[in-house]
Amino acid sequence: MQPTDEALIEAYLESGDEQAFRTLVERHQDQIFGYIMGMVHDRAIAHDLFQDTFERVIKAMNDRRGSYTHKGQWLSWVMRIARNATIDYLRKQKKWSDVSSDDDEGRSFWDTLESDMPSADADLHRMQQRAVLNRHIRRLAPEQREVLLLRQQTDLTFREIAELTGVSINTALGRMRYALKNLRGMLEDVDQQALVGSVDDRFSM
Known part of the structure; x- marks a missing residue:
């Protein structure tokens, strides 16, 4: 039986289990990379943003050792970081407009x-x-x-x-x-x- 995301997170946070973290990333990498790729349409840039995302994830998780506050929401939390990294890039490229207002309405x-x-x-x-x-x-x-x-x-x-x-x-x-x-x-x-x-x-x- 495969360990849950939370079990892998706990192993990484409590004992620095790098294999647990790699397993966690491998489990969700297609979803995260697919979103980034769909937004930037360039594989090399998507790889860079994916790498940037997980550099931010690792830093944030290490800063939160012993007090991780995203239990049950790890993928959603990582997707927020991926989105921020992607929008930062798109804004720099002047290809993204601000869409934060409310005035408009398993398998791949x-x-x-x-x-x-x-x-x-x-x-x-x-x-x-x-x-x-x-x-x-x-x-x-x-x-x-x-x-x-x-x-x-x-x-x-x-x-x-x-x-x-x-x-x-x-x-x-x-x-x-x-x-x-x-x-x-x-x-x-x-x-x-x-x-x-x-x-x-x-x-x-």
């Missing part, structure tokens, strides 16, 4: 795409679908893209996403609805009916 998504094609063709088809979807996700407004990526890449609830992004839960839900509406519209414009159905299934609210 792409792993759910199915095909009847032989394996090699199916893999190519999924890669093409992923490229199409990524291209359209990039066209979403920043606040819509972020909530969609947070929902897609992590197990965070809408309440946790709202707390993470500093908005009301209704605003987070509204941004998700607009993201889905706009994404469906873009996919329908290019006649990507299979992807429209998959979006509906994966992100149903």
